[in-house]
Amino acid sequence: MIKRHLQVGGIVAAIAVSGFVSATGFAQNTDQDAHLAIENPADLSKVDANSHYKSLSKRMQRGYAAAQLDLLMNYQAWPLFNDAPYISATHGQRYVNSYANRMAHNYGTLQEGEVLPVGSVLAKDSMTVTDEGNVHPGALFVMEKLPAGANPETADWRYIMVMPDGSLFGDTMGFRAPEVAYCHVCHEAVADRDYTFYVPEDYRVEN
Template sequence: MFASARSFQNYLAIIVTALISSLFLFPAYAQQDDDVKPIGHIELSNPADLTKQQAEQIYLSVLPEIKAIFAMSDIGAATKYTSWKRYNNAPYISATHGARYVDNYANEIAKDYGKLKRGETYPKGSILAKDSFSVTSDQSIFPGALFLMEKMGKGFNKPSGDWKYTMVLPDGSVFGTTNGENSDIVEFCIGCHAAKATLDHIFYVPKGYSKDP
């Protein structure tokens, strides 16, 4: 767990600063996946190489703090996403999220998450949530941002496939949202997910990490 309340606040300050800086360090790629270098998030230089069991144990130990962070947000999904179905069996490193460990959740409306066929789309109101944390090679643990995708009505934003992307910083504040405040900041999300346009712009859990058979 985070060492103390003071060190936890220091971690928050470091991560918030890094996240803000990262959005101006990298241009967006037209196509991305979790097996290519990330663009849009500053890449962790020394991520720990954890086993699935180690990553899961760390995630469960810090989950109360993560939940408390996002409970401070005024975004409803950020306060309750951990009550939704979790689709991965352990945190995994996402290259497109700066080599951070992430987890995937989806609300009941998006219950077909990962099962969509080409050309199909998710219903309006579907919400996907991806929280994140960092573990460095010296075993320091840092909270990360929460990334939300919400399926909006037809015509909301054609390039995004009518998905609204929202990035919630690890102090509970919203840093950017599609067609809203700081919309330009989350445009790299649209460019990244465009690689999966035929699957309604959705990346699924990597092979070997899905809870579903």
């Protein structure tokens, strides 16, 4: 069973979705306006989560690279803000990692009312791990801080979603923009942290 999750104002709503699930873990239907959630994610230790990620990381990097987005080049070499992949309810109950480029130097210490510099890029890659033992890459979720006034509707943040094979699911500044507009709706719940979620406390590392 898959559920569709959409967070509005900090509340996560789940709507059941039917459809065939591909090897990427996403239902094959044309009305994808929110993350499709895994109902039975495995409960992994940090050691096991890191082991699964290590086994997939090169495959994930090659897949996302097919999107040919310069801003994501070598993202796995960026500072990593978690010590192990962690389940993100707002990313479909997938295990994610939180990377940020060097421009986003204050991502880990951001206080209420502070903002990230223009050019900051945050990247969350993901993997699906179910309690049945299915393990495969998920989507890559990206935020880029744009110059003031570039897109007031998203508080000058650009949201991009790249599928595991490198195909572009959507980009708020271009291709299929309406399909990823919900990203900002979710991130409005953390407007006081410049619209950025942060790593759960138990998984945080210093950068």
